[in-house]
Amino acid sequence: MTLIYLRISSHSPSAPSKTNVGTPFSSFSENSSTRREIDTQAVQIFPLENALRDRPLLPSDAPESEKDKLIIRKLEIIVKAYEDNLGERLRAVREVVESEWQVRLDEKVK
Secondary structure, three states: OEEEEEOOOOOOOOOEEEEEOOOHHHHHHHHHHHHHHHHHHHHHHHHHHHHHHOOOOOOOOOOHHHHHHHHHHHHHHHHHHHHHOOOHHHHHHHHHHHHHHHHHHHHHHO
């Protein structure tokens, strides 16, 4: 499939250009691979949900420090699962964001 669009530039007159946006088959292949990836992630999420549901709960009279430890442990599990499912591109974005915020944090601490 080819799209024609007008190129607007102050240096050249507007002229139609052709851009190849791929074939329907390539779009179908990309959609299929994305769908397989989503299905794989769903399969990975199912046992995590079961483990979360079946986790032992602390009694209501447990000390606050134990409750805090449980919350931290839950958050670590969530972060680990999230990081395991990140793609390479999202990992790069995460690293950039972390480095930018680290600079801001260091400036505030000084």
